[in-house]
Amino acid sequence: MTQVERQQWDVVVVGAGGAGLRAAIEARERGARTAVICKSLFGKAHTVMAEGGIAASMGNVNEGDNWQVHFRDTMRGGKFLNQWRMAELHAKEAPDRVWELETWGALFDRTPDGRISQRNFGGHEYPRLAHVGDRTGLELIRTLQQKIVQLQQADFDEFGDYEARLKVFQECTVTRVLQDGGPAGGGRVAGTFCYERESGRFFVLEAPAVVLATGGIGKSFKTTSNSWEYTGDGHALALLAGAPLLNMEFVQFHPTGMVWPPSVKGILVTESVRGDGGVLRNSDGKRFMFDYVPDVFKEKYAESEAEGDRWYDDPDHNRRPPELLPRDEVARAINSEVKAGRGSPHGGVFLDVSTRMPAERIRRRLPSMYHQFKELADVDITAEPMEVGPTCHYVMGGIAVDSDTAATVGVPGLFAAGEVAGGMHGSNRLGGNSLSDLLVFGRRAGLHAAGYAREHASSPAGRPAASQARIDEAAAEALAPFHAAEGAENPYTLHQELQSTMNDLVGIIRRAGEMAQALERLADLRVRASRAGVEGHRQFNPGWHLALDLRNMLLVSECVARAALERTESRGGHTREDCPGMDRAWRPVNLLCRPVDPAPADPAADRIALVRARTDPIRPDLLALFEKEELVKYLAEEELYE
Amino acid sequence: MTTYDARFRIWRGDAEGGELRDFTVEVNDGEVVLDIVHRLQATQAQDLAVRWNCKAGKCGSCSAEVNGRPRLLCMTRMSTFGSGETITVTPLRAFPVIRDLVTDVSFNYAKAREVPAFVPPEGVAPGAYRMRQVDVERSQEFRKCIECFLCQDTCHVVRDHEENKPAFAGPRFLMRVAELDMHPLDAAAEAGLDRGRAAQEEHGLGLCNITKCCTEVCPEGIKITDNALIPLKERAVDRKYDPLVWLGNKIGRRSGTP
Incomplete structure (x- = not known):
């Protein structure tokens, strides 16, 4: 029997990025005693890397903007696969979430009349992104972090204890969501099983409500803009608890990552570079994006460089340049140019601001980009073009959730918000819609988790409790890498092989044969990962941490590969060379990844079963926001008759 | 691509003690010190403890000391060293070691x-809320801070004087006070809180003797001393010696803002 410390809380939030912190603030303000648990130090979450801004239709720069326009842009960007109710709530609530940040001390860049400035971004009809230079994510995290500190200060004044009602367990990892059901998972949420990275000590946070806000999965790919934390933990925790994942085939490759030198390959180059006037050129010096405007967007984008250039000053009488197409379109275009032999020396294309605006303006508008290229690549972006190429950036797929409450499907007490949740962005996310997503649905998850916890704390059946057997199992699973037999596998090697597999076989352009091959390799990696072994002891041991994260990355990668093989079309962040067109018949189809139940003992066996589900019909008043001619391009035949 | 073998000395140990260990490791074009630490983990020392996140100079996690100088490991390029040079990496000196390059930075959160x-x-x-860009820029500079705590590590008020820690917030948090003090809409004064005076009396501003070490190590290039600490000192002094304020206090007219 494992003796572990148990603590009781009302709500446990897993993850301390934008969604997790916003959820925690809401839960605590609704009276729930709230614990936040995060793998890194408080304030270091991946959200700090978000650069461009927060999309919200405040209409500060162009009064024509409103939630309906934002909703339309979001649906178009996601190629109409978005869970429309989420897209609606998101567009309606985003402005309030941004304004609220100001009351907590955030300092956004301003318009001349003193309001929050808004910048242009790909796929957004009007300047819509509230921003702070190109470090908006840092401002968001710091503001939420400081709001949490303020709530803790209030608790200190009242109870003499900063952590009386809101505590951050930093540098701790959750390996299991605990439930009160039988051995195969299922049942109500009872808490989380965790270890402290510093000491390796296990502990249990008992709570009737758990919010998963763990972000994405990018660390399963070799070239990625994501930090080490993005190992798909929340996705895997949900699956292991019995909750399905939605549309995992949709992975966003951001068009502009650094490509040189190799050690920085994948680091993000913000879309603001293009939003503020930067252009993409191939080795012939041609602005190639004009050749890549797809039919569905033909009427909305400029046909000549002259028109595109005029748009920055006169957006009402000109159309936007095609550099500002949604990210999936731009990433594919860059990929094609490089393949056609018109790439830059290091296998990317050129992104140039140096000929588009004065050096002083570049340094003011894009300070981190200036700094990043100067320090890491010896490139002065005010004097020469950058070399950029696609990098794995974001997963649109995620835990299936109820749009209004952020509750997961089938696991009472389990909620999910932010990148880990699926649905909101359909098949492709627009830049700027992530930070607003975190705030809108982080708040909703916190609100409903607190409500759920309140009901269950006072229910006659009592708080759900995790059995000692479940805790013992979780402890044994976490300690397994220390008991590996002779010939143990090195977790770092396994991780590198996984990254190559996903990058090469389930990457930006996909083919059936390669994806089938990826599934075979994943099965082989699962077998080897079951023998992963680590050196040393439990105190701050990164090899051990990685060995545990491998379980999650392998599970999530299987979901991505399986769903990608199943969807025989190209849409948003899922491009198939063997099925190149968007197929309207796939529009109303969601692919759900469910855990095989009971979980097979043989690590080589499939872990994931796919289920097709029909999407909810889009509400008529929301459909009425689009022209008929446009809907015809997206909706399936039968949907048009309904 | 050029490749060579570099010599590293990395501190390994824990709160009980430790020592510098020698490693020889491959280095490729364009790499940073953090790449080398990762290569050591993958090939020679699986359990070598290091903190890191973004590897892009944006999160401030991988703070350590390279050849005795506080630095972000992800922003320290190998090309800044000679190929024959031995590179020494040690944990932040001002904070207690947990393991290897990881230190206990809870002082900062407190x-x-x-x-x-x-x-x-x-x-x-x-x-x-209405604010002019020119008015928010002063505080925005300080909000660029990524909380790497290099300034806290290098500041000699605490670096070699553990006894000063209770009384001294350090450059990062004195700068936070300055940031709030310069926020165009902060209503602390109306609520009876004088941030300038608090900096002096509660956060140890007086211990700072503006040697600018913090500014020198700041990876964000924030002019901590010139733009935050000195103006804060000037304000605190103005307040303290302002005869009108003194008189106001005496006759009890300005109890809210002494």
Whole structure:
């Protein structure tokens, strides 16, 4: 029997990025005693890397903007696969979430009349992104972090204890969501099983409500803009608890990552570079994006460089340049140019601001980009073009959730918000819609988790409790890498092989044969990962941490590969060379990844079963926001008759 | 691509003690010190403890000392060293070691809690905040801070004087006070809180003797001393020796803002 410390809380939030912190603030303000648990130090979450801004239709720069326009842009960007109710709530609530940040001390860049400035971004009809230079994510995290500190200060004044009602367990990892059901998972949420990275000590946070806000999965790919934390933990925790994942085939490759030198390959180059006037050129010096405007967007984008250039000053009488197409379109275009032999020396294309605006303006508008290229690549972006190429950036797929409450499907007490949740962005996310997503649905998850916890704390059946057997199992699973037999596998090697597999076989352009091959390799990696072994002891041991994260990355990668093989079309962040067109018949189809139940003992066996589900019909008043001619391009035949 | 073998000395140990260990490791074009530490983990020392996150100079996690100088490992390029040079990597000296390159930075989180938060102006609804760009820029500079705590590590007030820690917030959190003090809409004064005086009396501003070491190590290039600490000192002094304030205090007219 494992003796572990148990603590009781009302709500446990897993993850301390934008969604997790916003959820925690809401839960605590609704009276729930709230614990936040995060793998890194408080304030270091991946959200700090978000650069461009927060999309919200405040209409500060162009009064024509409103939630309906934002909703339309979001649906178009996601190629109409978005869970429309989420897209609606998101567009309606985003402005309030941004304004609220100001009351907590955030300092956004301003318009001349003193309001929050808004910048242009790909796929957004009007300047819509509230921003702070190109470090908006840092401002968001710091503001939420400081709001949490303020709530803790209030608790200190009242109870003499900063952590009386809101505590951050930093540098701790959750390996299991605990439930009160039988051995195969299922049942109500009872808490989380965790270890402290510093000491390796296990502990249990008992709570009737758990919010998963763990972000994405990018660390399963070799070239990625994501930090080490993005190992798909929340996705895997949900699956292991019995909750399905939605549309995992949709992975966003951001068009502009650094490509040189190799050690920085994948680091993000913000879309603001293009939003503020930067252009993409191939080795012939041609602005190639004009050749890549797809039919569905033909009427909305400029046909000549002259028109595109005029748009920055006169957006009402000109159309936007095609550099500002949604990210999936731009990433594919860059990929094609490089393949056609018109790439830059290091296998990317050129992104140039140096000929588009004065050096002083570049340094003011894009300070981190200036700094990043100067320090890491010896490139002065005010004097020469950058070399950029696609990098794995974001997963649109995620835990299936109820749009209004952020509750997961089938696991009472389990909620999910932010990148880990699926649905909101359909098949492709627009830049700027992530930070607003975190705030809108982080708040909703916190609100409903607190409500759920309140009901269950006072229910006659009592708080759900995790059995000692479940805790013992979780402890044994976490300690397994220390008991590996002779010939143990090195977790770092396994991780590198996984990254190559996903990058090469389930990457930006996909083919059936390669994806089938990826599934075979994943099965082989699962077998080897079951023998992963680590050196040393439990105190701050990164090899051990990685060995545990491998379980999650392998599970999530299987979901991505399986769903990608199943969807025989190209849409948003899922491009198939063997099925190149968007197929309207796939529009109303969601692919759900469910855990095989009971979980097979043989690590080589499939872990994931796919289920097709029909999407909810889009509400008529929301459909009425689009022209008929446009809907015809997206909706399936039968949907048009309904 | 050029490749060579570099010699590293890395501190390994824990709170009980430790020592510098020698490693020889491959280095490729364009790499940073963090790449080398990762290569050591993958090939020679699986359990070598290091903190890191973004590897892009944005999160401030991988702070350590390279050849005795506080630096972000992800922003320290190998090309800044000669190929024959031995590179020494040690944990931040001002904080207690947990293991290898990882230190206990809880001091900073404790200090963060001691600075009263932003006070929103009364009667201004969300969405009605109006501020000029030129007025927010001063505080924006300080909000570029990625909380790498290199300034806290290098500041000689605490670096070799553990005894000063209780009384001294350090450059990062004195700068936080300055940031709030310069926020165009912060209503602390109306709420009876004098941030300048608090900096002096509660956060140890007086211990700072403006040697600018913090500014020198800041990876964000924030002019901590010139733009935050010195103006804060000037304000604290102005307040303290302002005869009108003194008189106001004496006759009890300005109890809110002494």
